[in-house]
Amino acid sequence: MSDLLRIATRKGLFIGRRLRSGWQLEAPPDFLGQPVSNLLRDPRDGALYAALNLGHFGVKLHRSDDGGTTWAELPAPAFAKSEAKDAPSVQLIWTLVPGGAEEPGVLWAGTIPGALFRSADRGQTWQLNEALWTVPGREKWFGGGYDKPGIHSILLDPCDSRAMTVGVSCGGLWKSADGGASWSVGGRGLFAAYMPPEMAEQPEIQDPHRLAHCGARPERLWCQHHNGMFISDDAGRTFRSIEPPKPSAFGFAVAAHPEKPDTAWFVPAVKDECRVPADGHLVVLRSDDGGASFTAFDRGLPSSRSYDLIYRHAFDVDRAGRRLAMGSTTGNLWLSEDGGEAWTPLSAHLPPIAALAFD
Amino acid sequence: MGRICFTANLQRHLPAPEASFTGRTVRAALEEVFAANPRLRSYIVDEQGRLRQHVNVFINDRPVSDRVALSDALADTDELFVFQALSGG
Numbered sequence: 001m002s003d004l005l006r007i008a009t010r011k012g013l014f015i016g017r018r019l020r021s022g023w024q025l026e027a028p029p030d031f032l033g034q035p036v037s038n039l040l041r042d043p044r045d046g047a048l049y050a051a052l053n054l055g056h057f058g059v060k061l062h063r064s065d066d067g068g069t070t071w072a073e074l075p076a077p078a079f080a081k082s083e084a085k086d087a088p089s090v091q092l093i094w095t096l097v098p099g100g101a102e103e104p105g106v107l108w109a110g111t112i113p114g115a116l117f118r119s120a121d122r123g124q125t126w127q128l129n130e131a132l133w134t135v136p137g138r139e140k141w142f143g144g145g146y147d148k149p150g151i152h153s154i155l156l157d158p159c160d161s162r163a164m165t166v167g168v169s170c171g172g173l174w175k176s177a178d179g180g181a182s183w184s185v186g187g188r189g190l191f192a193a194y195m196p197p198e199m200a201e202q203p204e205i206q207d208p209h210r211l212a213h214c215g216a217r218p219e220r221l222w223c224q225h226h227n228g229m230f231i232s233d234d235a236g237r238t239f240r241s242i243e244p245p246k247p248s249a250f251g252f253a254v255a256a257h258p259e260k261p262d263t264a265w266f267v268p269a270v271k272d273e274c275r276v277p278a279d280g281h282l283v284v285l286r287s288d289d290g291g292a293s294f295t296a297f298d299r300g301l302p303s304s305r306s307y308d309l310i311y312r313h314a315f316d317v318d319r320a321g322r323r324l325a326m327g328s329t330t331g332n333l334w335l336s337e338d339g340g341e342a343w344t345p346l347s348a349h350l351p352p353i354a355a356l357a358f359d
Numbered sequence: 360m361g362r363i364c365f366t367a368n369l370q371r372h373l374p375a376p377e378a379s380f381t382g383r384t385v386r387a388a389l390e391e392v393f394a395a396n397p398r399l400r401s402y403i404v405d406e407q408g409r410l411r412q413h414v415n416v417f418i419n420d421r422p423v424s425d426r427v428a429l430s431d432a433l434a435d436t437d438e439l440f441v442f443q444a445l446s447g448g
Contacts (some may be wrong), residue, residue: 033371056413056443057372057402073373073398078406089405 002358008036011351040096051093077117077126100161110151140204141171153211189239210312212256220261224254245294247278253315280305300343313355327353366442386429
């Protein structure tokens, strides 16, 4: 199990470390006072990446090659210069993922507005994936929560890194079999009851909040959608709806067990603009039977009313599938050592948490 | 020769010392600074060359009027002030 947790917050990049005495939060954070929108530890070479959204001064990307002792700024993903009046500009690096094991140095970034960028040189340069940027159907995409649509989930088949799936809010789920050279829309079976009826099943307007697949069986893909929970057995080409569990089928985060395809975790909230735990009671839902049933766990979570929301990137399971972490928009951070049944707070005083990940 | 100075809030991200310029537009003046300090560019303008939304540039006591092409004319004695609107919490 991983003994190190990295936490991207509104005010810096924190580290939680498991010592003999238990988990401790190290201080001070890197990038103190700066909004860290996401982070990546590349398992192939150990490099760390921190995506910043400085607001006034734009989106930035930093890399550390010495485990976080020192950081160097890299060029952030950016669009080509254009004379068009509404030429795009990267507003947020929403997700960063490593390429396949056989392609060291390759990174993918998903941004707002909804673009996919690829680097082949550890983030020194970035190229816009034109095929997805211009794919027919994307004119139907629209912003959900942000002014522009964005790419928040990028999944690579562990056995074939050319087989890619990306999730777009709001723009559905897109698949490539050729490393991004061409794309087709997936997500048949997703539906958006809140849209005009004739549009509710259109795959290009869906709002998958987060996608997660089982590493050992990547065709099993879970989706926390704006409209509920969905599950796929063909890597996201088609989905079936999961019967809404108590207390809610709405939320942002989902984590899939790395080995057991029938196990996944969700963190429910009241839909859809309220976005707090139902009845102020924070729980984690786990299914061990492919979504047929769920158990709600709250041991160690607040016993008094709480208003914590877990963002889509602020929930992670480690490679063993036993240890989990989640961080909330109100700065609470919890860890579980037993598959999400019991939780221990690591801090109740962090800045709003955007993302976290075990090493 | 004009003079350009930058908000102290930039200094925690990268050096942005006061500089002089000879350019006759805001764009030309900024390009002189960026040529000497390339990293500074992405902090002031986006990839399309537009002034970042929450960055402001004053020419003496008036804000630039053209935030896209940065075509406001400059005189030899003008001072440029680059700063940001503080926001958030």
